[in-house]
Amino acid sequence: TDSNYAADTIVVINVTVKDAIGVSVVNVSITAPNSSVFQQTLLDSDSDGSYNGTFVHTGTNGQYNISISANDTSDNINNSESRTFNIQDTGAPIVTLLYPPNSNRNNTNDIAFGCNATDTAGLANISLYHNISGSFVINQTSVRNGTGNSTSFTVDNVPEGHYAWNCFAEDVSSNGAFAIANFTLIVDTVKPNVTLQSPSNVSNYSRTSSNQVFNVSVFDKEMGVLLFSFDNASGTDFNATATNQSGYWIVTY
Numbered sequence: 001t002d003s004n005y006a007a008d009t010i011v012v013i014n015v016t017v018k019d020a021i022g023v024s025v026v027n028v029s030i031t032a033p034n035s036s037v038f039q040q041t042l043l044d045s046d047s048d049g050s051y052n053g054t055f056v057h058t059g060t061n062g063q064y065n066i067s068i069s070a071n072d073t074s075d076n077i078n079n080s081e082s083r084t085f086n087i088q089d090t091g092a093p094i095v096t097l098l099y100p101p102n103s104n105r106n107n108t109n110d111i112a113f114g115c116n117a118t119d120t121a122g123l124a125n126i127s128l129y130h131n132i133s134g135s136f137v138i139n140q141t142s143v144r145n146g147t148g149n150s151t152s153f154t155v156d157n158v159p160e161g162h163y164a165w166n167c168f169a170e171d172v173s174s175n176g177a178f179a180i181a182n183f184t185l186i187v188d189t190v191k192p193n194v195t196l197q198s199p200s201n202v203s204n205y206s207r208t209s210s211n212q213v214f215n216v217s218v219f220d221k222e223m224g225v226l227l228f229s230f231d232n233a234s235g236t237d238f239n240a241t242a243t244n245q246s247g248y249w250i251v252t253y
Contacts (some may be wrong), residue, residue, distance in 0.1 A: 004087075006090070016050055024073045042053075059087075066187060095168070095179040097179045098150065103183075114151070119148075119175075120147060120172040125143050125170050126151045126167055128155075162184065163187070166178045183188075199213075228251050
């Protein structure tokens with residue numbers, strides 16, 4: 001059975017060699033996944049027939065082929081022994097959420113989500129997760145390759161509400177990861193319901209009247225800014241922004 005190691009692991013090679021007359025030299029040849037060939041001599045430091053060496057060139061993922069060549073003192077060579085081992089990618093992809101920005105407010109029900117992923121071994125796919133249905137689950141998956149790739153997902157008919165989303169990327173070694181934190185978004189497509197309660201329409205006041213109170217009823221799940229617009233009876237319009245004080249919107253002029 002092939003042995004599996006993480007990248008940059010030092011692999012120990014151990015070979016037992018016996019010969020009635022005597023062993024002259026034991027060599028190992030290792031072919032890496034990128035076709036590079038490494039050769040070295042194994043040593044039997046305590047003369048017990050066990051020849052050892054270490055192999056350090058394990059930065060490339062994939063299968064490595066080992067071939068042993070044993071030469072006795074009569075120049076007889078046995079090169080029939082071989083093995084393989086695998087270097088596996090253990091690093092997960094790095095995922096970056098692109099759009100919509102975190103805490104974004106959207107006035108449309110069709111939302112485009114974008115994310116980017118990188119991985120030294122190579123990407124396999126990128127998936128979108130969100131909780132629009134009420135549970136944080138996978139929604140769509142896009143097959144992707146290469147060491148870096150971006151993808152876009154579109155989700156239509158998203159109802160009004162507050163949501164969380166993220167992307168999960170998987171590489172060719174089945175290592176996977178989300179972006180470091182979820183992004184949130186707000187979908188708000190309904191205009192505020194505004195009713196001017198007072199003063200009544202075409203009300204009359206003298207120039208010496210006291211300050212007037214404007215009473216407005218506003219209903220909206222995602223209330224943002226309340227703006228009063230006046231024409232000032234002079235032809236020069238002006239606006240005044242109300243402030244929210246414990247649920248009451250106040251404007252002073």
